[in-house]
Amino acid sequence: MALFNVFNIAGSGMSAESVRLNTVASNLANADSVSGSAETAYKARYPVFQAIQASLMSPGAAAEPDRAADAAVNVSGIVQSTAPSTARYEPGNPLADANGYVYSSNVNVVEQMADMISASRSYQNNVEVLETSKQLMLDTLKLGS
Amino acid sequence: MPLDLNTYLGVEPDALKVYSQRAEVLAANLANADTPGYLARDIDFRSALAAAGSNGSTLTPVTTGARDVTAGGSPSGSSSDPASSGVSTEQFLRYRIPLAPALDGNTVDSQMEESQFAQNTVRFQATLTFLNNRFSELTTAITGGE
Numbered sequence: 001m002a003l004f005n006v007f008n009i010a011g012s013g014m015s016a017e018s019v020r021l022n023t024v025a026s027n028l029a030n031a032d033s034v035s036g037s038a039e040t041a042y043k044a045r046y047p048v049f050q051a052i053q054a055s056l057m058s059p060g061a062a063a064e065p066d067r068a069a070d071a072a073v074n075v076s077g078i079v080q081s082t083a084p085s086t087a088r089y090e091p092g093n094p095l096a097d098a099n100g101y102v103y104s105s106n107v108n109v110v111e112q113m114a115d116m117i118s119a120s121r122s123y124q125n126n127v128e129v130l131e132t133s134k135q136l137m138l139d140t141l142k143l144g145s
Numbered sequence: 146m147p148l149d150l151n152t153y154l155g156v157e158p159d160a161l162k163v164y165s166q167r168a169e170v171l172a173a174n175l176a177n178a179d180t181p182g183y184l185a186r187d188i189d190f191r192s193a194l195a196a197a198g199s200n201g202s203t204l205t206p207v208t209t210g211a212r213d214v215t216a217g218g219s220p221s222g223s224s225s226d227p228a229s230s231g232v233s234t235e236q237f238l239r240y241r242i243p244l245a246p247a248l249d250g251n252t253v254d255s256q257m258e259e260s261q262f263a264q265n266t267v268r269f270q271a272t273l274t275f276l277n278n279r280f281s282e283l284t285t286a287i288t289g290g291e
Binding site: 017139 | 280
């Protein structure tokens, strides 16, 4: 029954969005981290989402006509932001380099907050889909009673 | 007059199947709402239902042996298994015409997908109700309304 596949699809969406929430959490936690050089400064992390067809996941699934519509989502990797880190003159900081500069992270807090809200809404969407499909399956089980 | 359960239930079981396939497609759209380059899809319901219906109405009775009496008088054993000749969803999938595609090429409109999903759910439940009514009619006929 096709409704069973909805569980896999919505589940993949939930796990992808939770990875996204995880990266937001690390980015926000490290928003104020400083480092002694621009290379070692914290860089904002972002997940890369990718749609995967059922036929690509398992070769046998391609033969099942019911599963042609499957398109679960997968986090294919985490990329680091290439935005430049800002240098601050803080000679008193123990991490400061020879010239007295520390390098802060390149996390944009406002962008992260917007990302967090978007991830949380998408997660809720997937939960709702899951809940509805579960109810439909339970109703189908009770057919004729 | 023998009662053919398939004819009695009409188009409802086929509709139920197409609704569940559509739920899957819409769930995939919602799961990929943030995937760059993902193109939202939907099922061409009319042709999917027509194909499911035509498949259903030509079902040949499953026979268990060569001595089975078949409805049309055709020799048994040559009938194909109706369960294996499932209709592929793929041929009824159509890409949505995007209203406002995102910069990353994603064409999923979450609000629209949600409303379509809700609509699909209500129709699924309506079909279930129709089927339930059919079954209770049968029960009434069997028990004589007691």
